[in-house]
Amino acid sequence: MVDENQLRDARDAGERLLSSHPSEDPFAAAFKATRMPMLITDPRQHDNPIIFSNRAFSQLTGYSQFELVGQNCRLLQGPDTDRKAVTRIRHAVAQERDIAVDVLNYRKDGSTFWNALFVSPVRNQEGAVIYFFASQLDFTSMKNREADLARARQDAEREVASRTAELRDALATKTSLVHEVDHLVKNNLLTIATIIKLQLRMTTDSTVERTLKSVLNRVEALNTVQRKLLNEERFSEFNVADFGQELVTNIVESLKRPDILLTMDLSPVVVPAAKATPFALIINELVGDAFRRGLGEGGQIHLGIRRINGHFLIRVADTLTQIQFDREDEAFSRALVDASIRQLNAMIERHVDGNQTEVRVTLAED
Incomplete structure (x- = not known):
């Protein structure tokens, strides 16, 4: 509680401040009329009391000017007020320097508001702090x-x-x-x-x-x-090149034919798992067809799988000497390849020149 002597001193200081600024003074008029809540404290008195506040401050806080004079600004603090913010304000006042801080304050009725507070010292001609000026903004x-x-x-x-x-x-x-x-x-x-x-x-x-x-x-x-x-x-993905490499290697090893030279030119070609079966059938049938046609004498068979200019390319070429083979099995194999080609929306080209055969399957990447 503020005793009567402190209260009287605060009121006297406020009256002296007002008397030094006549009513026609623009500063006094602006201070009283502005819609921004403002107050002035006197650090030369005990506990740095409020000596003057404007109408906007009373409207913000619910305290009348009569209730505010003589009080310390801590009356706006409450249970959830950030103690660190309060400490910063106290240190700034003690060090006589400006401070801007956001702090949770309490009105007279106990309701809260967020206060963007600015406090600044006011000095006389000798440089001594005679007042602190504070403005508030409810945000x-x-x-x-x-x-x-x-x-x-x-x-x-x-x-x-x-x-x-x-x-x-x-x-x-x-x-x-x-x-x-x-x-x-x-x-x-x-x-x-x-x-x-x-x-x-x-x-x-x-x-x-x-x-x-x-x-x-x-x-x-x-x-x-x-x-x-x-x-x-x-x-969910299928590596076509990896499958092709394993397939042809297993076929050559199972035949035990060292006279058949296998070469490969493979780069990773990954497709959705849903396309794995038609890709696998195409490679299996094309490679199998080469072996069926040329198992009599040795030769070379080549498998290439790679990306070229936004397309997938499967290339099977051989130089195997032609022998008699089951034409019905060949027709069935071609039917499987053609069905898989349609399923993949691909294109197939076959070129035969003597004992040299080349088959190319191309399709656009998804």
């Missing part, structure tokens, strides 16, 4: 908008996190299902291959044997596709 609505934006951002971040978690869970479920389906497909292909091999051991008919070997060759090619898709971390 509560701006602060509330900032809080609303912050809450909206937090809500949005929570929603994004929630949706992301849902999508991650959905993707994990989908991935698990895809892997499960791929395992089933692979197991079924292995079962089919086992049945065909068993039938091969039992058949004595050469025509049936050729047919079963032809079917087994394609089943094993598709099984390689499924195995590679399952073993890749990015199961």
